[in-house]
Amino acid sequence: xxxxxxxxxxxxxxxxxxxxxxxxxxxxxxxxxxxxxxxxxxxxxxxxxxxxxxxxxxxxxxxxxxxxxxxxxxxxxxxxxxxxxxxxxxxxxxxxxxxxxxxxxxxxxxxxxxxxxxxxxxxxxxxxxxxxxxxxxxxxxxxxxxxxxxxxxxxxxxxxxxxxxxxxxxxxxxxxxxxxxxxxxxxxxxxxxxxxxxxxxxxxxxxxxxxxxxxxxxxxxxxxxxxxxxxxxxxxxxxxxxxxxxxxxxxxxxxxxxxxxxxxxxxxxxxxxxxxxxxxxxxxx
Numbered sequence: 001x002x003x004x005x006x007x008x009x010x011x012x013x014x015x016x017x018x019x020x021x022x023x024x025x026x027x028x029x030x031x032x033x034x035x036x037x038x039x040x041x042x043x044x045x046x047x048x049x050x051x052x053x054x055x056x057x058x059x060x061x062x063x064x065x066x067x068x069x070x071x072x073x074x075x076x077x078x079x080x081x082x083x084x085x086x087x088x089x090x091x092x093x094x095x096x097x098x099x100x101x102x103x104x105x106x107x108x109x110x111x112x113x114x115x116x117x118x119x120x121x122x123x124x125x126x127x128x129x130x131x132x133x134x135x136x137x138x139x140x141x142x143x144x145x146x147x148x149x150x151x152x153x154x155x156x157x158x159x160x161x162x163x164x165x166x167x168x169x170x171x172x173x174x175x176x177x178x179x180x181x182x183x184x185x186x187x188x189x190x191x192x193x194x195x196x197x198x199x200x201x202x203x204x205x206x207x208x209x210x211x212x213x214x215x216x217x218x219x220x221x222x223x224x225x226x227x228x229x230x231x232x233x234x235x236x237x238x239x240x241x242x243x244x245x246x247x248x249x250x251x252x253x254x255x256x257x258x259x260x261x262x263x264x265x266x267x268x269x270x271x272x273x274x275x276x277x278x279x280x281x282x283x284x285x
Contacts, residue, residue, distance in 0.1 A: 010242030050243025
C-alpha cells in the first residue's frame with residue numbers, strides 16, 4: 001500500500017461510514033476494481049478510529065455535557081438512576097442501544113468477515129439495504145401526511161429517545177455487519193420507522209454509532225498485533241487523518257441535508273451502484 005491508496009481509502013471510509021451508502025461495500029468494491037488487494041487489519045483499525053474521532057469531535061459539546069451531568073447526578077443521587085437528568089439518561093439509552101450489535105459483533109464478527117466479504121454478497125446486501133431505506137422513507141412520509149400533530153413533530157431532541165426506541169434502532173446496527181447495508185442507513189431507517197424525523201434519526205444514529213465504531217477500532221487494533229510494525233508509519237497516519245476529515249464533512253453534510261430533503265438521493269445512488277456492480281461482476285454473481 002502506498003500513500004495515495006491510504007488517502008483514497010481514508011476519504012472513502014470517513015464519508016461512506018457516515019453517509020447511508022455503506023463503507024464496507026465501498027472498501028470492498030474500490031480495491032477490487034483498482035486491483036489494490038485487501039486492506040491489512042491494522043490499516044482498517046486506523047480508518048475506524050479516524051471515523052470515531054470525527055464523531056467525537058463533532059459531538060464534543062454534547063458528550064462533555066453528558067459526562068458532566070453523569071458526574072453531578074452520581075454525586076447527588078448515587079444509584080437512584082430514576083432521578084438522573086435527561087443528559088445522563090441519554091448515555092444509558094445509547095449504551096442500551098449498543099448492546100445488541102455489540103454482542104453479535106463480538107461473537108460472530110469473524111464469521112461475517114469470512115462468509116460475506118466479497119462482491120457477490122455486497123451487491124445483495126446493498127440492494128436489501130436500499131429496500132429498507134425506501135420502505136422507511138415511505139412509512140415516514142405517510143405518517144407525516146396522515147397526522148401533522150403526531151409524534152413526528154414533537155420528537156425534536158434527545159429527551160424523546162426512549163429505551164425501547166433506542167434498543168429498536170440499535171438492533172438495526174446488526175445489519176451493518178453485512179457489507180452493503182450501511183450502519184447509518186440501517187439505523188436512520190429504524191429511527192424513521194420508530195417515529196423520529198429524518199434529522200433526528202440521523203443525529204441519534206451518529207450518537208449510537210460512537211461506541212460501536214470506537215470499539216471496532218480498538219478491538220481490531222488489539223487483534224492486529226505485530227501487523228502494526230509492517231506498514232510504514234505514514235500510511236496509517238494518512239488513513240487516519242483523511243478518514244477523520246472526510247467524516248466530519250459527511251456528518252455536517254448529512255445533518256444539514258436531511259433538514260430539508262428525503263433519503264431519495266442516497267437511495268438512487270445505491271441503486272445505481274448496485275446496477276453498475278451487477279454489470280461489472282455478473283460472472284461472479
